[in-house]
Amino acid sequence: MASTLPQSRVHADAVAPVAKLWRTLQILFFANRSATRCLSLILFFGIWQVLCITGFKFFINFQLVPSPWEVVGATVEFFTSDPGVHIRSSVSRVLLGFAVASVLGVILGLFIGWFQIIEDLMMPWLELLRPIPAVAWIPLAILIFPTAETGMIYITFIGAFFPVLISTIRAVENILHDIVLIRVGQCLGANKWFIFKDIVLPGALPGIAGGLTIGMGNAWFCLVTAEILAGRYGVGYITWESYVTSNYPPIVMGMLLIGLMGAMSSWAVGRGMQALMPWRVIKKQGA
């Protein structure tokens, strides 16, 4: 016992600076949530850069992957030419597709969730269409729609529509399953319409919000597919075009730009829905 004591003290002395560094790091990065999030991004791009510099090759191959630095170059080039027209085209396609999908998806979902007959009339063919990937719609979109623009909006619509629809239906069904809340309305003398608007609709809102957030992401998810139809403009178009011409850094830039705009708009949708549900207080583990 006696002999281990000095040894462990030496060990502790050697560890002290490391521990101190660790403490500093903790205070810097884990004390508040935005610092934690910054750290997560720095690590992401840092590891990516290291994999590119070292030419990592073990099952997956980073030797030809553009490094973050090269992507920065492509991004600077993109933003010094005329980025507005590309971003504007893409954002408007996605937002229009998403808007139509949300309105249609929520309304249809509420009807299908509430009325048995509408479910029986609509669900068979909706379920048939649902698994069809957006890319498979391209030929038909060209045939059906009068302009390439409307065809592209349709493709982003397809991406957003089904998550919104299915989430809304399930949300209504869940609240109908919660028979006590329906009975609360009934024994206060509420008619069907009142139960729908004061109980079913607000009760379904968290589920609908989830559907809208996923739908927003999916609309961006389908952007590259949609802009295969584009002649000149769009972030997805640049990504696709750069692939066709084997120019890799802009592809990754396009991917990241879509990721960024998608994340921001999903965040905005989430925030907006949260504002509609002030009664929801969410406390997570370790928050």
Next chain:
Amino acid sequence: MRVGRETLTRVPKIESAVKGAVNVEGVSMIFGDSPQERLRHRGKTNQVLDSVNFQIKPGELACLLGPSGCGKSTLLNIIAGFVQPTSGYVMVDQQPVTKPGADRGFVFQQYSLLPWKTTFQNVELGLKIKGLPKAERQDIVGEYLNLVGLAKYRDAYPSELSGGMKQRASIIRALVNSPSVLLMDEPFAALDAQTRHMMQALLLNVWDTLKTTIVFVTHDIEEAVFLGDRIFVMGVQPGRIKAELSVPLPRPRQLDDMLTPDFTQISRQVFDLIREETLKSMEN
């Protein structure tokens, strides 16, 4: 949580104590017997109630007491009109019950405030459905909130209320409608013993003020004796009224009445009645 007399007198009294005559005639309930259910239950039927008869007088506080699973909730749901009996019928003030209605208020065992409405918005629901103008709703709901000591919490969401507060809000949500009869399905069963006793005293206070007829379902003997004018003891398999007894304890009753020899003696009597049924329900 003491409720002052002066706040109580401000609540508009229900003018007549003649409302709320409940007449249960030969009510039987067999689950799994309807065409839709037959499939799900694979032909296995379950007789939960067997020709239940009883009458409740207007203004009375009647307790339905029985071990869990004896069909108390089913019976109360039938009176509320949530479910239809297989045979027999229920009349409330000479009107046959066919569907739920505002003349029969209900307090559920589960917390049932709408999570997206504040206390005030939850309580005003019935008045809003009736189409009362906003100013009037504010007045009436305000008085009821005072009556149960929730005025401070009028703008709180249910997630910010304790269990006892939620049930107090549920009680006045049913009462603002001035129902003929208030149906309560083990409303205090989920509360801790302390809160439960306070709620029982508070309910008696409210009942003293409003004189609403109450059908109170419980499995707790002391609760039934403390609250009830009459106790209907239910038997199991199938559920039926096994005995009926009046509680001769004077009113108004206080919580410490539970310590008196009279109280203990009546509880003992009910306990003997119910013990056999409890044993029977545990065997199955």
